[in-house]
Amino acid sequence: MKLPQPFYIGLVHGPIRSKDGSEITTSVTNLDIHDIARSARTFGFKRYFLITPIKSQQSMVKKILGFWETDSGLIYNPDRKNALSEAQVIDSIEDAIEEITRIEGKRPLVVVTGANFEKYEGKEKELIQKIKIDERPMFLLFGTGWGLTASVVEQADFRLEPIFGIANDGYNHLSVRSAVAIYCDRLARSL
Amino acid sequence: MKLPQPFYIGLVHGPIRSKDGSEITTSVTNLDIHDIARSARTFGFKRYFLITPIKSQQSMVKKILGFWETDSGLIYNPDRKNALSEAQVIDSIEDAIEEITRIEGKRPLVVVTGANFEKYEGKEKELIQKIKIDERPMFLLFGTGWGLTASVVEQADFRLEPIFGIANDGYNHLSVRSAVAIYCDRLARSL
Numbered sequence: 001m002k003l004p005q006p007f008y009i010g011l012v013h014g015p016i017r018s019k020d021g022s023e024i025t026t027s028v029t030n031l032d033i034h035d036i037a038r039s040a041r042t043f044g045f046k047r048y049f050l051i052t053p054i055k056s057q058q059s060m061v062k063k064i065l066g067f068w069e070t071d072s073g074l075i076y077n078p079d080r081k082n083a084l085s086e087a088q089v090i091d092s093i094e095d096a097i098e099e100i101t102r103i104e105g106k107r108p109l110v111v112v113t114g115a116n117f118e119k120y121e122g123k124e125k126e127l128i129q130k131i132k133i134d135e136r137p138m139f140l141l142f143g144t145g146w147g148l149t150a151s152v153v154e155q156a157d158f159r160l161e162p163i164f165g166i167a168n169d170g171y172n173h174l175s176v177r178s179a180v181a182i183y184c185d186r187l188a189r190s191l
Numbered sequence: 192m193k194l195p196q197p198f199y200i201g202l203v204h205g206p207i208r209s210k211d212g213s214e215i216t217t218s219v220t221n222l223d224i225h226d227i228a229r230s231a232r233t234f235g236f237k238r239y240f241l242i243t244p245i246k247s248q249q250s251m252v253k254k255i256l257g258f259w260e261t262d263s264g265l266i267y268n269p270d271r272k273n274a275l276s277e278a279q280v281i282d283s284i285e286d287a288i289e290e291i292t293r294i295e296g297k298r299p300l301v302v303v304t305g306a307n308f309e310k311y312e313g314k315e316k317e318l319i320q321k322i323k324i325d326e327r328p329m330f331l332l333f334g335t336g337w338g339l340t341a342s343v344v345e346q347a348d349f350r351l352e353p354i355f356g357i358a359n360d361g362y363n364h365l366s367v368r369s370a371v372a373i374y375c376d377r378l379a380r381s382l
Contacts, residue, residue: 001357002357003357031222034366035366035368035369038364038365038366038369039365039366039369041356041358041362041364042354042356042357042358042362042363042364042365043356043357043358044356044357044358044359082362082364083362083364163233163376165232165233165234165235165379166192166193166194166233166234166235166379166382167232167233167234167235168235171232171233171273171274172233173229173232173233173273173274174229174230174233174372175225175226175229175230175368177226177366177368177369177372178226178229178230178368178369178371178372179372180369181365181368181369181370181372181373182372182373182376185354185373185376185377186376188356188357191357
């Protein structure tokens with residue numbers, strides 16, 4: 001199976017919706033770096049952008065990404081370096097889009113996800129179809145905290161169908177790491 | 192969508208394969224408790240067993256599970272209590288099987304997963320079919336560390352097809368949290 005166009009993934013830490021609906025910046029967590037890098041690599045994504053405008057957070061991420069390239073990191077677990085080699089910290093969604101445009105020579109199709117979308121363009125099959133027709137790379141965005149802001153969602157090119165659970169009581173609260181894994185798998189199976 | 196029989200999930204910390212193939216016990220991690228509890232709840236699983244024979248680890252898990260029932264935990268994030276209400280720490284795989292048998296009045300079908308299986312009984316569709324025919328609850332086991340031991344895998348009733356990535360260079364190293372999420376989603380979509 002081959003991706004029809006290069007796929008990029010972004011985990012947004014700012015701007016993000018807070019619990020009460022205002023705009024905030026969340027902290028980068030170590031597990032989000034690792035788990036999502038591993039999913040992205042396994043499912044053929046070309047690069048994983050950790051998006052945060054906070055300089056001290058950027059330094060922290062760079063330090064973590066750097067560790068797995070040191071001798072102790074490499075000896076302990078060489079696969080981690082391999083996973084993290086495609087992770088990159090960047091200031092903003094717009095900067096990531098520009099970086100992808102620079103690499104690919106085309107502006108990517110910006111795809112957003114969210115558990116509470118009431119309107120969406122389609123499922124993974126429809127998205128793959130659109131990517132093939134448009135012949136543009138894909139940039140898949142995930143929010144931390146309480147999700148991507150309304151303006152990011154509205155400006156996107158494609159809103160993916162949410163992941164619906166099957167709990168009897170309607171419980172539906174996946175971690176972002178789990179949601180990323182599920183969407184990556186669904187996309188691979190829709191090729 | 193409705194599950195044909197009650198589904199149970201188990202995360203095994205001992206016995207587990209180590210990097211060099213010997214049997215070890217791994218540590219329970221906070222993120223494995225939370226992420227897998229949330230996936231299990233979202234996809235309708237009835238209970239989530241954290242399997243470890245180490246008493247100090249059991250106490251630690253109980254303390255974490257307890258926090259989300261305290262006032263501060265409930266006020267901060269009531270959904271966490273909801274997710275963790277079905278998590279339970281237990282000594283061994285055999286004890287978990289006995290507990291399920293006690294609850295359901297039938298021994299569960301023990302299903303194992305692993306990234307490196309060379310032989311397996313089938314995909315999620317075949318598993319759901321078997322559960323319907325056998326009319327037995329399902330107990331889905333995941334390993335931490337370097338995976339479930341050979342004897343656990345051999346004694347299981349059903350080995351699920353591994354998750355194959357699509358990376359050009361064959362990279363395939365999902366976290367157990369990601370693997371759980373993907374299998375839960377695949378099972379729900381196979382109903």
